[in-house]
Amino acid sequence: MIECVPNHRELMKSMLKYDLLGFQTNRDLNNFLACLRTHFALEGKDGIVTKERGQTRLQKFPIGIDPEQFAEYLAQDLSPAEQEKVSSLLQNFQGAKFAIGVDRLDYTKGIDKRVEAFNQLLTKEPQSISLLQIDPSSRADVEEYQKYRDDVQTAINQVNTEHGTDEWSPIHYKNDSFSQAALARLYRAAHVGVVTPEREQCSQRVVPYP
Structure with a gap:
């Protein structure tokens, strides 16, 4: 490389x-x-x-992560608006197993492959687990990233249409940002954390320091 x-x-x-x-x-x-x-x-x-x-x-x-910092995030009070935002999300998963993925909306994160994997899992084990996918927008002014966002949204819609019901959605998709304290609560509530980055081959930038 x-x-x-x-x-x-x-x-x-x-x-x-x-x-x-x-x-x-x-x-x-x-x-x-x-x-x-x-x-x-x-x-x-x-x-x-x-x-x-x-x-x-x-x-x-x-x-890695700083466990002491993570504990501090859990202890922090959320604003009323953010507390409502988190509580509203978690209501979708009451009594059910759910996984969480939090990534910048970037093709190197493998989000489209993650959706494909969940589609295959739900085909074999219907309604076995839900996914909460949080993707703050990245480089929204770049055409390739706009297309990738649309492709991910289309794939999620297809999975929800194929495997969802009137009462249950396999994938809950959020494009907005959350504070670290709010994410800590979502991480703690989830049963599975999903990380599926792809290798960045020669598209990586190597910048030497002077």
Whole structure:
């Protein structure tokens, strides 16, 4: 993937000027080491790459949540309007199993594939679970994102038409934003959290710092 980036050799050289480089996963770290081996014949030992001008340490920093912050969100009072918004949503799932997905409305998040997966699940196990999908709009002025939003909405409508009843909808779709405190309450109430991002291949932007 790095070879898709113009001047990728210069970019990697610039990165090696730092004392520490952080990666999200071991796979990312090992891929970077493979690039260094291929392009510069450099080897890493115990997470350290040694070059002419010094050493660079490579380390994994997985992304997670702050549990203490999450507890604080749960303890925060919601405004009356937002409390009504959350309560109204949860009324749709009283006594029923439901999953929640919260994503920026972006094609890399795999939301269309998620809807397809729920369609297949409901075909095998009718009315077994509902999905609350929250997608704040992203880049709404870009034509491709507008089309993606329309495609997602069309897919959701088809699932609701095929599997829903007068009293029950498989997918509840919200395009607006929620505060972290409101989302914390929805997360706590849900039975399943759904995360289905797609890999961002060469569409990723790599921006070197000066």
